[in-house]
Amino acid sequence: MNSAKISDNTKNIVYSETGLPSGLYPLITGYDNLPVNNIDFIEFPEGFIRFYKNIERVDINYVDNIKKNLKEDFESGLNKTIKNVSYGINNTEISEETTESYIPAETYIEELSTKYKVHPVSIFWLIEEGISKDGWSYFNEIDKPLKDKISITILNLFGHRWPKQVESGDNSPEATNNDGIIPIISTGGSKAIIDYIDEQIKRFGSEDIELIKKMFIETTNINFEKWLIETFFEYHTTQFKNRPIIWQLESTPVSQSNRRYGTPAFSCLIYYHRLNADSLPKIRSQYVEPLINRYETELRTIEASSLTGDQNARKLQLENWINELKEFDIKLGLVLAYGFSQLPFSEWGKEGVTDVDPLKQRLSKETIDRWTSLDVHVTKPSNLEEFYSQESRYDPNINDGVRVNIAPLQKAGLLAVDVLAKKDVDKAIADRAEWRADERRWCREGKLSRPGWWKEETKQ
Incomplete structure (x- = not known):
């Protein structure tokens, strides 16, 4: 982002949407060497070496506290985070809510890094030390x-x-x-x-x-x-x-x-x-x-x-x-x-509450035309109430992704286990409304030939 000259304000907006990348968390002194024998023999890009050397280092006197909780997380396995308190880089308590991020971790090390707010390299060395010196067991190694x-x-x-x-x-x-x-x-x-x-x-x-x-x-x-x-x-x-x-x-x-x-x-x-x-x-x-x-x-x-x-x-x-x-x-x-309304679940089906739904307020600003129909062969809504009913009901499109389509089911408490961070459920539903409004607008402007939810065979 620095090379692209992106402002700090823009970065903060992005990070608030995606979560802070794990590579930006500080390293722990003594647990900060790259996990290779000698970096001189590895052809790392010069820009990476410079970036890595400039990452914040912190001295932590409570490494043992981190390791205690990290051991439980590591041995219980992916997504089996412990329920008691664990400690981040500033010795602050971490709840499950604060460790959830919008973008799922790609690796187990990254998942732990995000939870403890510690750079993945330091997490790697803490685990390596736990295995080699303290006898930690690999998670799920048997079953x-x-x-x-x-x-x-x-x-x-x-x-x-x-x-x-x-x-x-x-x-x-x-x-x-x-x-x-x-x-x-x-x-x-x-x-x-x-x-x-x-x-x-x-x-x-x-x-x-x-x-x-x-x-x-x-x-x-x-x-x-x-x-x-x-x-x-x-x-x-x-x-x-x-x-x-x-x-x-x-x-x-x-x-x-x-x-x-x-x-x-x-x-x-x-x-x-x-x-x-x-x-x-x-x-x-x-x-x-x-x-x-x-x-x-x-x-x-x-x-x-x-x-x-x-x-x-x-x-x-x-x-x-x-x-x-x-x-x-x-x-x-x-x-x-x-399902795709933006009202709280407790308000679903109640009379007289739809006017305060952000979805309906957004739809009221659109012109009802051919692009507001569900498909080219489906009659367009005749008024705002029909348009709102169409857009709020659960009509999943797998092209919207798992996050969007599973959100209404989690919101209603139908899933055996929650999948999304609680704060992301409503946002996923709101994102769908925004995407659909954008596509209808682009169709009106001639930038798209059809909305993405229209069936392929009906393409004009």
Whole structure:
């Protein structure tokens, strides 16, 4: 940025949007040598050497405090940051909120550097010293290969193709579900993910699936099915640097104290590359609603007879599941109608609040013309209310990226694990509105032939 003569004010604006690059954090004296034997034998660019020598060095007397927390982070693995206090370069407490950044880290070292606000080179030497002198263990060194095997199997179930497969024109593997939706928990009327995994492993390998499950428990200390429900999505999100291509949506089980507990009544995986405007309606009509009807039928049958102790317990369980599923269904409906509005989630669906929505205020400044339609073959909105309804409903476009399309689901509390920094959820939604307004304006100015969300075959 200095070579481009960018002002400090502009830099600060950029950093407020993207987070400070880890290479700009200070080095710790004594942990600041480049990790090579002798830099004289490495042909580093002169500009880099000059830049590196000028990076701020700081003396830290509380390295042991950093190392203590760094050890826990390192040994627990990527995205498994500890919950207690860790210390940054100024010995300040770091909360999870303050360590989140808009752009996900490319490497594990960078992730730790961002958390501790210490240059990656110093993080490298602190870890190296911890391993060589203090006996730190590598994170996930035992169970990672097994978890990766299961993760790849799940991706194969959705027909995911890796870049080399795309380049070579290889269309395998074939998806088991063309909708890109697979329940994690059996709904009684369709296969669950565990059933597909069993079939996939048996089909493409000679391994005994029960032996694999046993090994999984031995290496991870967690039941295989429990890991799929509670941990897989978080693990996958880590693998894909907070831009997961498989999303886990689930209902939220609550107790009388309104605290989350137990296994959700419904949970499913969605494949991002098949995400479209019909995905959430399909979850409602093909999975959630039939499951509610099934439980309500069973509940009526139980209530029609004299109840035993076991039947009373089952009755209570069914009532809880039904309420949980109905709440989940309501949230899905709200996302469908208001997912890309810029109102707080608590205001979605309320009367008389849309006029204060920044999205509606932005749209009111636009001329309603052919470019405001969803597609060339779709009639344009007739007024501002229709325009607002069109732009606020959840109509995902994968070209907008994971960040934008997952934000409404996280905002509504539908994800099993949050993916975005809390402060980035609303910003991602606002960015979409700005991008779409810009594209419509560029079309009016003749700079674009069509908005990017119009279907390719309708290009004029």
